[in-house]
Amino acid sequence: MNDSLAKTDEANVVIRCRNLGKTYREGDLVTPVFENLQLDVMKGETVAIVGASGAGKSTLLHLLGGLDSASSGEVSVAGQAMSSLSDAQRGLLRNRALGFVYQFHHLLPEFTALENVMMPLLIVGESVAKARPKAQALLDRVGLTHRLGHKPGELSGGERQRAAVARALVTRPACVLGDEPTGNLDEKTASNVFELMIELNREIGTALVLVTHDRRLARRLDRTLELTQGRLHPLSTLD
Numbered sequence: 578m579n580d581s582l583a584k585t586d587e588a589n590v591v592i593r594c595r596n597l598g599k600t601y602r603e604g605d606l607v608t609p610v611f612e613n614l615q616l617d618v619m620k621g622e623t624v625a626i627v628g629a630s631g632a633g634k635s636t637l638l639h640l641l642g643g644l645d646s647a648s649s650g651e652v653s654v655a656g657q658a659m660s661s662l663s664d665a666q667r668g669l670l671r672n673r674a675l676g677f678v679y680q681f682h683h684l685l686p687e688f689t690a691l692e693n694v695m696m697p698l699l700i701v702g703e704s705v706a707k708a709r710p711k712a713q714a715l716l717d718r719v720g721l722t723h724r725l726g727h728k729p730g731e732l733s734g735g736e737r738q739r740a741a742v743a744r745a746l747v748t749r750p751a752c753v754l755g756d757e758p759t760g761n762l763d764e765k766t767a768s769n770v771f772e773l774m775i776e777l778n779r780e781i782g783t784a785l786v787l788v789t790h791d792r793r794l795a796r797r798l799d800r801t802l803e804l805t806q807g808r809l810h811p812l813s814t815l816d
């Protein structure tokens with residue numbers, strides 16, 4: 578590979594793991610989860626992570642998102658090594674470069690859908706006047722124009738997840754990390770929310786890394802990796 582090609586590839590890496598390992602230690606209890614994981618997520622790429630219960634998928638996602646620290650190796654987000662940052666710097670990078678969608682929506686119950694989606698923009702310092710139209714446009718895009726003033730308790734399960742997707746994408750992050758983002762929805766609604774995430778990934782150019790138990794949904798993404806026995810293996814589309 579020539580130098581300029583190598584540089585272009587480097588610039589397109591959104592998340593990089595090198596020799597990543599995690600072992601939980603609590604007193605005498607030592608739980609090794611994985612070691613020596615290598616992963617490059619490229620700009621705009623969609624990656625599914627599958628694996629048996631307890632394989633370490635959520636643990637991996639937490640490390641990618643800087644929500645937990647590695648026992649060995651390194652995670653870099655947008656070219657910055659997580660371990661080299663202070664807690665405040667890591668928080669800032671997380672807010673600017675990443676979005677999160679969980680199985681349970683984690684919307685703030687006392688705020689409306691519009692306020693929830695504005696929140697990440699306000700946290701990174703945007704004014705209400707700028708944040709409001711951006712949040713509104715994304716809520717329009719996910720089909721919630723008629724629900725802007727509803728609080729999470731006044732939305733259906735699918736509507737709540739669509740609001741959560743809008744909240745994750747409103748800062749136009751380099752990557753959205755999803756932990757079973759459709760795991761709490763019926764099959765049809767799950768499929769619709771999944772499709773919406775893929776469409777928005779294409780429109781905005783955000784990479785997606787999604788943990789899912791559902792291999793049928795996983796196949797709709799660019800790449801599927803299986804975490805098994807502490808290793809990440811690519812799955813062919815025939816698996």
Ligand SMILES: Nc1ncnc2c1ncn2[C@@H]1O[C@H](COP(=O)(O)OP(=O)(O)OP(=O)(O)O)[C@@H](O)[C@H]1O
Nearest residue numbers: 601602608610628629630631632633634635636637
């Ligand atoms: N805080 C913790 N302290 C100790 N062990 C933990 C902790 N969190 C997770 N583990 C252990 O690490 C292993 C991986 O857990 P993790 O939640 O990452 O698995 P998972 O693949 O996401 O599972 P599932 O599909 O069931 O959600 C499990 O054996 C779990 O018991």
